[in-house]
Amino acid sequence: MSEDFTSSPEKPHVLIIGGGFAGLHCAMGLAGTDVRITLADRHNYHLFQPLLYQVATAVLSPADIAAPIRRILRNQRNVRVVLASLVGVDLQRKLARFPRGDVSYDYLVLASGATHSYFGRDDWAALAPGLKTVDDALEIRRRVLLAYEAAEWEADAAARRAKLTFVVIGGGPTGVELAGALQEIAAQTIPKDFRNIDTTTAQVILIEAADRLLGALPQKLGQRALQDLQQMGVEVRLNSLVTDVREGAVCIGEELLPAENIIWAAGVRGSEVAETLGVELDRQGRVLVADDLSIDGFPEAYVVGDLAHVVDEPSGQPVPGVAPAAIQMGQYVAAAIRENLAGETGQGPFVYRDKGGMATIGRNRAVATVAGYQFSGFLAWMIWSLVHIIPLIDFRSKLSVIFSWFWSYFSISKNARLITGRAEMKVKEALGVVPKADP
Amino acid sequence: MSEDFTSSPEKPHVLIIGGGFAGLHCAMGLAGTDVRITLADRHNYHLFQPLLYQVATAVLSPADIAAPIRRILRNQRNVRVVLASLVGVDLQRKLARFPRGDVSYDYLVLASGATHSYFGRDDWAALAPGLKTVDDALEIRRRVLLAYEAAEWEADAAARRAKLTFVVIGGGPTGVELAGALQEIAAQTIPKDFRNIDTTTAQVILIEAADRLLGALPQKLGQRALQDLQQMGVEVRLNSLVTDVREGAVCIGEELLPAENIIWAAGVRGSEVAETLGVELDRQGRVLVADDLSIDGFPEAYVVGDLAHVVDEPSGQPVPGVAPAAIQMGQYVAAAIRENLAGETGQGPFVYRDKGGMATIGRNRAVATVAGYQFSGFLAWMIWSLVHIIPLIDFRSKLSVIFSWFWSYFSISKNARLITGRAEMKVKEALGVVPKADP
Numbered sequence: 001m002s003e004d005f006t007s008s009p010e011k012p013h014v015l016i017i018g019g020g021f022a023g024l025h026c027a028m029g030l031a032g033t034d035v036r037i038t039l040a041d042r043h044n045y046h047l048f049q050p051l052l053y054q055v056a057t058a059v060l061s062p063a064d065i066a067a068p069i070r071r072i073l074r075n076q077r078n079v080r081v082v083l084a085s086l087v088g089v090d091l092q093r094k095l096a097r098f099p100r101g102d103v104s105y106d107y108l109v110l111a112s113g114a115t116h117s118y119f120g121r122d123d124w125a126a127l128a129p130g131l132k133t134v135d136d137a138l139e140i141r142r143r144v145l146l147a148y149e150a151a152e153w154e155a156d157a158a159a160r161r162a163k164l165t166f167v168v169i170g171g172g173p174t175g176v177e178l179a180g181a182l183q184e185i186a187a188q189t190i191p192k193d194f195r196n197i198d199t200t201t202a203q204v205i206l207i208e209a210a211d212r213l214l215g216a217l218p219q220k221l222g223q224r225a226l227q228d229l230q231q232m233g234v235e236v237r238l239n240s241l242v243t244d245v246r247e248g249a250v251c252i253g254e255e256l257l258p259a260e261n262i263i264w265a266a267g268v269r270g271s272e273v274a275e276t277l278g279v280e281l282d283r284q285g286r287v288l289v290a291d292d293l294s295i296d297g298f299p300e301a302y303v304v305g306d307l308a309h310v311v312d313e314p315s316g317q318p319v320p321g322v323a324p325a326a327i328q329m330g331q332y333v334a335a336a337i338r339e340n341l342a343g344e345t346g347q348g349p350f351v352y353r354d355k356g357g358m359a360t361i362g363r364n365r366a367v368a369t370v371a372g373y374q375f376s377g378f379l380a381w382m383i384w385s386l387v388h389i390i391p392l393i394d395f396r397s398k399l400s401v402i403f404s405w406f407w408s409y410f411s412i413s414k415n416a417r418l419i420t421g422r423a424e425m426k427v428k429e430a431l432g433v434v435p436k437a438d439p
Numbered sequence: 440m441s442e443d444f445t446s447s448p449e450k451p452h453v454l455i456i457g458g459g460f461a462g463l464h465c466a467m468g469l470a471g472t473d474v475r476i477t478l479a480d481r482h483n484y485h486l487f488q489p490l491l492y493q494v495a496t497a498v499l500s501p502a503d504i505a506a507p508i509r510r511i512l513r514n515q516r517n518v519r520v521v522l523a524s525l526v527g528v529d530l531q532r533k534l535a536r537f538p539r540g541d542v543s544y545d546y547l548v549l550a551s552g553a554t555h556s557y558f559g560r561d562d563w564a565a566l567a568p569g570l571k572t573v574d575d576a577l578e579i580r581r582r583v584l585l586a587y588e589a590a591e592w593e594a595d596a597a598a599r600r601a602k603l604t605f606v607v608i609g610g611g612p613t614g615v616e617l618a619g620a621l622q623e624i625a626a627q628t629i630p631k632d633f634r635n636i637d638t639t640t641a642q643v644i645l646i647e648a649a650d651r652l653l654g655a656l657p658q659k660l661g662q663r664a665l666q667d668l669q670q671m672g673v674e675v676r677l678n679s680l681v682t683d684v685r686e687g688a689v690c691i692g693e694e695l696l697p698a699e700n701i702i703w704a705a706g707v708r709g710s711e712v713a714e715t716l717g718v719e720l721d722r723q724g725r726v727l728v729a730d731d732l733s734i735d736g737f738p739e740a741y742v743v744g745d746l747a748h749v750v751d752e753p754s755g756q757p758v759p760g761v762a763p764a765a766i767q768m769g770q771y772v773a774a775a776i777r778e779n780l781a782g783e784t785g786q787g788p789f790v791y792r793d794k795g796g797m798a799t800i801g802r803n804r805a806v807a808t809v810a811g812y813q814f815s816g817f818l819a820w821m822i823w824s825l826v827h828i829i830p831l832i833d834f835r836s837k838l839s840v841i842f843s844w845f846w847s848y849f850s851i852s853k854n855a856r857l858i859t860g861r862a863e864m865k866v867k868e869a870l871g872v873v874p875k876a877d878p
Contacts, residue, residue, distance in 0.1 A: 061503075071632055146522075193507070193513045195519045
C-alpha cells in the first residue's frame with residue numbers, strides 16, 4: 001500500500017500540521033508535486049467550522065459538516081494522513097515532536113489553528129464552553145437540551161428562570177449566529193414539546209464588550225444584525241464587560257445575572273504549540289510571520305490559517321481568521337513550496353483577497369457583504385446558504401446539508417435534537433427529574 | 440402549558456416506563472383517552488434499534504435513527520414526557536421510585552427493555568462493548584475507526600494483526616449484521632484511505648456457541664447467512680464457546696485468539712429494575728407475566744416489550760424480543776387499559792402475530808422470512824430495506840435514511856466515519872501515532 005511513500009525517502013518531506021481549511025488546501029495544492037507529504041491532525045476529520053453552530057443548536061448532525069481527512073485525500077498518493085497531536089517544534093533541527101517520537105521535515109506548514117481564549121480566566125472554560133470542535137458542539141447541544149428538561153420540572157420560579165436563561169458572550173459571527181439559533185429553538189421549535197414550561201419565555205442574552213455587533217463587518221450590517229436579533233426577542237447588551245463567570249451566573253460589571261446556560265464566543269488564541277517555537281507571537285498567541293508566511297529566519301517553516309498573524313497591506317489590518325483567508329494561505333504556501341523546489345522565485349508576498357463576510361440570524365434573516373455589496377434579509381440568507389454550501393468538500397454532505405436546511409426551513413423543526421454522550425450519567429446524577437409536586 | 444395535565448388530578452394516571460417501541464406505542468394507543476399519561480425514559484429520544492448497527496459501522500448518524508420522544512408525542516395532549524431513570528417499583532403501594540421522589544400511579548406499564556448480559560462476567564463489558572444505545576454505537580464506531588489508525592503505524596506484525604482483527608461474539612441478527620458491515624468496511628470502504636496497511640487483510644471473526652446462525656429464523660436462512668458471510672470473507676466459528684475475554688484477546692475453549700476489537704452481541708437480560716418488583720423472573724431476568732401481560736396479583740401493572748416473558752400459545756415458545764412484538768404488546772395494553780376504564784372485558788389474552796424476521800449481510804445480501812415466505816439475496820435486501828423504513832416514525836428520518844442508504848449503496852463509502860467523543864483524549868494518551876520508522 002505504501003510504495004509511493006516509504007520507497008522514496010529521497011523526496012523532500014512536507015509536514016503539514018492540521019487538517020483544517022489551511023492545511024488541507026496546502027496539501028491539495030501540492031497534488032502531483034514530487035514530495036512526500038505528511039498531514040497530521042489530532043482529529044480524523046476535516047470540519048466545516050462555519051456551520052458548527054448548527055450542530056450545537058441541533059439542526060445538523062456532525063457527519064453533515066465533517067468528512068474524514070483520509071477520504072478527502074484518498075486519491076492523492078503523495079500524502080499520508082496521521083492521527084497525531086503535535087507536542088512541539090524544534091525549528092533549528094527541523095524536527096517536529098510527537099508523543100511517539102520526532103519527525104524530521106524539509107518543509108513545515110503549521111496550520112494548527114486557534115482555540116478559545118478566556119483572557120487568562122481558564123477556570124471559566126468548564127462553566128462557559130466555547131465552540132471550536134465537534135465535541136464542543138455536542139456538549140453545547142447537550143447542555144441546551146438538558147436545560148429545558150430540567151426547567152420542565154423545576155418548582156422554584158427563580159431557579160426555573162435561571163435554567164431558561166441562555167447567555168452568549170461575544171458578538172462576533174459565532175455569537176450572533178448562536179444567539180439567533182437559540183432564540184429560534186425557544187420561540188419556534190420546541191414550545192409544543194413541553195407541558196409545564198412555556199419555552200417562549202426563555203431569555204437569550206447576547207453580551208458584547210464593544211459598542212456594536214460583528215466588528216469585522218461594515219457598521220451598517222452590525223446595526224442590522226442588532227435590529228434583527230432584537231426583533232426576534234434576543235436581549236443584546238453592548239458595551240458590557242463580563243467580569244466573572246460562576247456556577248449559574250454571569251457578572252457584567254457589578255451586575256449579577258443568574259443564568260444556567262453560558263456559552264463563550266468571545267475570544268480566540270493561537271494553538272499552544274506556537275509557544276514551543278521560540279519566536280515572536282502577538283497578544284493572541286499567533287505567530288508573526290514574514291510577508292511570504294514563513295517564520296523569520298526559517299524560510300522552510302510556514303504558518304498558515306488562524307495561527308498566522310500577517311498584515312493585509314491595503315488595510316493595514318491583520319488578515320482575519322476566516323475560512324477564505326485560511327484557504328488562500330494554504331494555496332499560497334503550496335505554490336511557494338513548488339517554486340522553491342523548482343529553484344524559482346517571483347510569487348511575491350501573500351495578498352489577502354477579501355471575499356466578504358456574513359452572518360445568519362435565523363430563518364430569513366442574515367447580513368452579508370459580498371464583493372463590496374451589502375445584503376440583508378432573505379436575499380442575504382440565500383447568498384449565505386449558497387456561500388456555505390459551495391465550499392463543502394464532500395458531495396454527499398452538500399446534498400445532506402441542503403436537505404436538512406430545506407426541511408428545517410419548512411418544518412421549523414430541529415432534527416438532531418438528541419442528548420447523547422454524558423447525558424445518561426448526568427441524568428442519573430443531577431436530574432432524575434420527576435415533578436416534585438406530582439399532580 | 441399544562442392545563443390538560445396538572446388541572447385534572449382526578450383523571451387516572453398511567454405511568455409508562457420506557458420510550459422504546461412498546462412504551463411509545465402504548466402511549467399512542469391511549470391518545471384521546473381520558474387519562475393522564477407520564478412517559479419516563481432515561482434518554483430523551485426514541486431509538487430505531489434495528490438500525491443501530493449502521494451507526495456503529497459509520498453508515499448512519501444517530502439523528503437518522505432517533506427522534507426526541509417529546510416531538511413524537513408533542514400533539515398528544517394527555518401525555519407528559521419525563522427524562523428520568525426509574526430506581527424501583529413498589530407494587531403494593533402503587534408507587535414508582537425515582538431519584539427525586541416517588542410517583543403514584545393507577546396503571547403502570549413497564550417497558551424498560553433489556554440490556555447486555557455477560558452471563559455473570561460483567562468484567563468483560565469494558566473489553567467487549569455491546570450495542571443497545573446510541574452511546575454504545577458511537578463507542579463501537581470510535582473503537583473500530585481508531586483500530587485502523589493505530590494499525591497504520593504499528594511496526595510489529597503480530598500487534599498489527601491483532602489491531603486488524605475484529606471479533607463479534609454472538610450469531611443472532613445483531614452479530615450477523617455487525618460482522619457483515621465490518622467486513623464491508625475493511626474490504627470495500629476504506630482500502631484506499633491508508634498507505635501503510637492493507638485493510639483488506641483485516642479479519643472479521645463471528646463466534647457463535649450454537650451449531651448455526653440466526654437461531655430464531657428458519658434453518659435454511661441461517662445456512663444462507665453463513666454462506667454469504669463466508670463468501671464475503673468473514674470467518675464464522677460455530678459451536679464455539681467464549682471462555683474468557685481479556686485485554687487484546689478472546690479465549691475460545693482452550694484457544695487464545697489475539698484481537699484488539701471485540702464486540703458483544705451474545706446475550707441480553709431484562710433491565711435491572713425488574714429485580715425490585717419482588718415477582719418471579721425467568722433466567723434472563725424477564726418478568727413472567729400473565730396472558731394479558733399483567734403481573735400476577737397486580738392487574739393494574741403491565742410489562743411489555745423485551746422485559747416481558749410471555750409464551751406464544753401456538754408455538755409454545757416465548758414471544759421474541761423484536762420490535763414488532765414490542766409494538767403489538769404496547770398496543771394490546773393500551774386497549775386493555777381502555778377496556779378496564781370502560782368497565783368492559785373481552786379482549787382476551789395477548790396473541791403474537793409473527794410478521795417474520797430478517798437480517799442483512801451487506802450490500803445485496805440479506806435473508807428474510809415474511810408471512811411464511813423465505814427470501815434471500817437482493818430481493819431480501821430490498822424487502823429488508825422497506826420493512827425497516829416503514830416503521831420509522833419520523834418522516835424526515837425516513838427520507839434521510841433512504842438518502843444515506845442509496846448514497847452508501849452506490850458509492851460504497853461510509854459517510855459518518857468520524858471519531859468523536861473521547862477520541863481526542865485517547866489519541867493524546869495512547870496513539871499520538873507517528874511512524875516509528877520515519878521514512
